């Protein structure tokens with residue numbers, strides 16, 4: 001998953017923010033519009049506080065055995081995170097301090113990797129959903145159903161992640177959400193919504209999907225948490241902690257105790273900090289919408305020329321991945337990902353789901369060794385390159401409504417060097433009409449992005465693990481082999 005849409009200066013790195021989270025105005029609740037709703041919102045806030053979501057003193061009872069795992073130099077860790085993220089961690093996290101996550105204080109002291117919470121069984125898990133304030137109820141979103149995926153789409157397209165200046169907002173398509181939420185082993189009860197009882201309006205959402213994640217050599221059944229979203233008019237009322245507790249409960253009921261997630265915000269405690277880089281494909285439009293700016297002493301004509309790409313990929317034999325390639329791609333991908341400290345591990349079925357090309361959702365190309373080659377390599381898949389499609393709405397622009405962005409996904413260089421594979425992906429994306437190609441500085445990307453004319457973005461994306469302590473965190477971006485949508 002990705003969380004920032006930074007502005008890019010083509011030649012001069014820019015600086016600034018990440019996911020905006022508009023604070024609750026205390027105004028009308030969504031789904032209605034009268035002054036009486038201000039009262040409703042105030043009541044909701046009071047009720048959520050009473051439910052122990054960290055709105056009061058120290059939130060709900062901690063289950064962590066040794067929160068934070070020790071008593072090391074919290075200030076040193078905070079300073080390091082502040083430097084990397086350009087965001088000072090808060091002094092107190094009323095909710096996150098109650099959760100089994102590594103805390104800033106003592107983060108460096110862990111003697112061994114392992115769970116933070118005391119071991120539990122499914123029988124220990126609360127059977128009933130966490131209570132919501134009276135006027136709200138839990139629901140499951142069936143994203144196969146056109147009407148329900150539309151509701152999730154609309155909630156996210158109006159309320160999900162924006163850049164700091166509220167110029168762009170992620171606009172995940174319905175087809176993308178169906179893909180992202182339904183990998184092998186997905187569960188509908190992990191697609192959790194909150195509705196206003198009276199109006200049935202969907203006002204909040206959070207999701208979990210299953211994944212095997214390898215952290216410092218230990219392979220764990222986890223979930224990946226994504227699409228946490230609270231309607232703008234219900235912000236800052238401690239609804240997010242209730243949603244996180246509820247999804248945790250539902251996942252724990254399936255005997256899964258660890259999770260991975262990313263966020264633009266700084267929470268206790270990042271396992272790694274990554275940064276987005278952006279490669280202009282359509283620099284004129286990017287400048288017009290304020291995504292990039294014209295570099296000093298550059299004209300528009302020179303900028304367009306600078307970013308012009310060849311019309312066709314350079315790699316011979318590059319072809320779209322086919323579902324029948326999945327076992328070979330899974331083997332290649334897993335052996336490549338094994339070199340990173342935090343990475344996903346894929347079954348062939350998962351590869352088929354995540355990488356088989358889907359129009360305007362995910363593109364994946366492979367290099368197949370020529371049949372004229374040696375008998376041992378003939379027909380082998382040697383390289384993989386993929387990207388997914390995540391447009392953003394351009395907010396308040398008179399002419400442009402959408403920023404068409406391709407995001408680098410899992411890519412394995414083999415017979416072809418990484419820069420050439422990436423350049424080919426950009427050529428293909430440009431020919432399909434994308435405006436920008438985005439990539440994180442994880443895996444081996446850091447070393448190649450600059451030469452490919454990427455500019456560094458202005459926000460960071462933090463990676464987190466829930467209920468799993470790993471020694472030596474935070475890792476560097478090149479230690480990360482996990483890409484969340």
Ligand SMILES: CCCCCCCCCCCCCC(=O)SCCNC(=O)CCNC(=O)[C@H](O)C(C)(C)COP(=O)(O)OP(=O)(O)OC[C@H]1O[C@@H](n2cnc3c(N)ncnc32)[C@H](O)[C@@H]1OP(=O)(O)O
Pocket residue numbers: 003019020021022054092093094095096097159160161162223225226227228229230231234235236237238239240241244247248251252256257258259261262263264265267466467
């Ligand atoms: C084993 C299974 C475990 C499964 C669970 C694993 C954990 C999964 C964790 C979730 C992974 C999500 C991955 C993604 O999807 S990241 C994408 C998050 N979504 C957005 O940024 C969309 C726009 N923003 C919003 O919709 C709201 O601002 C959200 C919903 C983000 C917060 O709503 P609101 O602004 O109305 O706040 P509140 O009053 O209800 O709650 C305030 C508390 O929430 C903490 N907060 C704020 N932002 C985030 C955040 N992105 N991750 C985790 N916690 C966050 C905050 O520090 C504070 O806690 P504390 O500082 O007092 O302690």
